Amino acid sequence: MIATFGVIAIVEPIAYYPILGRSAMYQAFMIGNIANKLLPAALIAQTDLDERPGTRRAELIAGAAIIGAVYIHLVTLVVLVGLLGTWLVGSLPPDLIGLARLYILPAVFGAVTVQAVVTMRNVRITVIAAVVAAVITFLVVPLVPALTNFATAMAVIISIVVAWVARSRTDAPPAAPPSAGH
């Protein structure tokens, strides 16, 4: 368990700091869904009021827009998920719920992996990470089952090291990539 929390504790902030940047970190940790919901709301409100990002006025408009977005989000969650969703799940047959439970992980990870690959737009690192993960999952873990719980931690660390050693030295520094999650 300590190993798990260690992995999360290390990977999550380090993975997201460079993506989110400073001010978004402060906001993201409480509200969540920054990239897909709060940023578009802020930009639309700034356009609506004819203000370009970067000014003090634009900052205040963004803050107000995020508040509007948060209220809509809270209402949606309470009504659709809290009331409607709970009722729906409660009224579905138990074997259907069991099936959803059993296969929800591959259903989430398949999509999220594709999203991460597309968001990162880096063929070299994608190939490295895929090969490292495949070697660990299909070779290392079956040979040394004791390492099962450390598979993800190992894949993350080895991917970082290999990607670093094999990085393209001619690439111009790309713009900050958009957030893939929070």
Place this chain on the structure above:
Amino acid sequence: MLPTGIDPNSTEILPVAFHPVLWVAAAGVFAVIILQSVIYLRAIRRAGAAADLTDQQVSRAVRAGAVAAIGPSLAVALVAISLLPLFATPAVLTRIGLVGSAAFDVAAAGLAAGTQDAQLGGPTYTQKIFAIGFAAMTLGGIVWMLSALILTPILSKGDQTLRKVNPAVMTVVPAAALLGAFFTLALAETTKSPVHLVTLLVSAATMGLCLLGAKYLKKSWLHEWGLGFAIVVALAVAYFMTTG
């Protein structure tokens, strides 16, 4: 003593997942966010006067933000509903809907369950595993908050230094960490059963189609709805494979 229905080894997770304490905690999170927004809004109105921003314009910005958030909020709700059978309402509302995100919280809970030689969802998914998974999500969230509050000022100095030393660090390290983690989590699912493998592939393919559609058909809403669609389509395929 323990209330009725609480048994760490029971696979009936609902008595724990719908425990009154979790409902109170979920309500607390909502209350804090509402309060925070009220305080922010008052501060913005006060500061607006000095920045040539009238009260009407602030209200207009709130409305514009609210309208813009309708679509993405519905997309998040779809993902959250699909996770209800696994984590139940209080955990989903706070972790998936608000503080966290679907990708990281499911990954954290799955990893935590793995350390107990159990899997989320399956016959090894007991009350104890639910509690450990939920604790892992929450601890991930706590670390996130602490790092946001404590590390951000430090990292932002380090960020400039790192960027000066080698800009590649800031792009290579997070990309490799994220991709390494998700590829491993995804590939681990393929070893569980053929249905898991097909479910994963269908989910990935649906997401891929949504992202392609978003790019080439210029339908940006497909971007937001991709994860929700992929989960629903993949679960539907899993259903037809196991019952058909």
